[in-house]
Amino acid sequence: MKNVLVTGGCGFIGSNFVRLLLDTTAVQVVILDKMTYAARKENLQDCWENPRLSLVVGDIGNQELVRHLVQSHNIDLIVNFAAETHVDQSILGPLVFTDTNVRGTQVLLEVAREFGLRFHHISTDEVYGHIPEGHQSIESDPLEPRSPYSASKAAADQLVQAYFITYDLPITITRGANNVGPYQFPEKVIPLFTTNALQDQPLPVYGDGLQMRDYAHVYDHCTGILKVLEKGQIGEVYNVGTGLEMTNLEMTQIVLDTLGKPQTLIRHVTDRPGHDRRYSMNVDKLRALGWEPRYQPKEAVAETVRWYRDNDWWWLPIRQGSFQAYYQKQYGERLKESQQA
Ligand code: DAU
Numbered sequence: 001m002k003n004v005l006v007t008g009g010c011g012f013i014g015s016n017f018v019r020l021l022l023d024t025t026a027v028q029v030v031i032l033d034k035m036t037y038a039a040r041k042e043n044l045q046d047c048w049e050n051p052r053l054s055l056v057v058g059d060i061g062n063q064e065l066v067r068h069l070v071q072s073h074n075i076d077l078i079v080n081f082a083a084e085t086h087v088d089q090s091i092l093g094p095l096v097f098t099d100t101n102v103r104g105t106q107v108l109l110e111v112a113r114e115f116g117l118r119f120h121h122i123s124t125d126e127v128y129g130h131i132p133e134g135h136q137s138i139e140s141d142p143l144e145p146r147s148p149y150s151a152s153k154a155a156a157d158q159l160v161q162a163y164f165i166t167y168d169l170p171i172t173i174t175r176g177a178n179n180v181g182p183y184q185f186p187e188k189v190i191p192l193f194t195t196n197a198l199q200d201q202p203l204p205v206y207g208d209g210l211q212m213r214d215y216a217h218v219y220d221h222c223t224g225i226l227k228v229l230e231k232g233q234i235g236e237v238y239n240v241g242t243g244l245e246m247t248n249l250e251m252t253q254i255v256l257d258t259l260g261k262p263q264t265l266i267r268h269v270t271d272r273p274g275h276d277r278r279y280s281m282n283v284d285k286l287r288a289l290g291w292e293p294r295y296q297p298k299e300a301v302a303e304t305v306r307w308y309r310d311n312d313w314w315w316l317p318i319r320q321g322s323f324q325a326y327y328q329k330q331y332g333e334r335l336k337e338s339q340q341a
Helices: 012-024 063-072 087-092 095-115 148-167 189-198 218-231 248-259 297-310 312-320 323-336
Strands: 003-007 028-033 053-057 077-080 118-124 171-176 178-180 203-206 215-217 237-240 266-269
Touching: 003 012, 003 063, 012 028, 012 218, 028 063, 063 095, 077 095, 077 218, 087 148, 087 323, 095 118, 095 148, 118 148, 118 218, 148 171, 171 218, 178 218, 178 297, 189 203, 189 248, 189 297, 189 312, 203 248, 203 323, 215 218, 215 297, 218 237, 248 266, 248 297, 266 323, 297 312, 312 323
Parallel strands: 003 028, 003 077, 028 053, 077 118, 118 171, 171 237, 178 215, 203 266
Antiparallel strands: none
């Protein structure tokens, strides 16, 4: 790995990964990013001076552009973070999820096939669907996605695996748990609840709030991806998470306690349609490569909450912009009908 094309490198996980690459390797990094609402140049404000980093604004679905970038930068590895990622947005408007997550991934695969590139794909634990208590997903489990978002991610995973089987393309896939950390767009639950609490606004907990999630720090996700790039076996899938979980109400309590805010901010609102009750992954396969997470979920959540508390320069302009229209659509009615905890 010398010249890496990182798609979606201005998004949350992508930008954290780019920073890790610049800090810990000698590679040249080219970001291809469409700069949708969830991508921000500020996520890498401390990195743009680095001569090993460049940004091209464009769509992964533009095959000519991707071919041109691969040739002109002598790319030998594509890491695909580019995706529409928010489940609630996929319920409101699903088609763009198929365009970017499925067709976009396949365009990248086509270019990788043409030039014989290594291809690493970023996937999610949501492809396994809802996981009953007592079970942890392993990489060979069947894919049973239940939302338009997770269905598009599962389709992409299967295309990536098909290119390995059919064309012998050197691929790897990582499936990440719920990530938390700096620069996550405030549509996702922890930045949403934190920034709401900081503004003394209600925290809209879907349903009973007893859904289980593995809140893993984005830093650990990124070191896991790097480990797979360095030591992973070609053609294989690796889960990346902590293997630990908590309920959304426990997570909400950490947000409130970290900020010293009252429980009266909690509102139980109408649930997300098709809401997966529990995700949980076994991460032994990645551990066997010599990777260990630095953070437990509780510390990951608390540290993230403190980051948002200390960095309102980053999120205040977002919350003042077009985000307000989304917030109204997603939460307006829900909050009107809601009950205090
Ligand atoms: O599990 C990995 C996935 O984690 C990623 O693939 C997705 O891209 C990412 O969005 C995330 O999906 P979730 O749907 O689990 O994350 P979200 O932050 O939207 O919600 C986390 C939990 O919090 C979930 O059980 C729904 C609940 N929630 C979420 C929001 C936005 C609420 O109770 N209220 C809310 O307002």
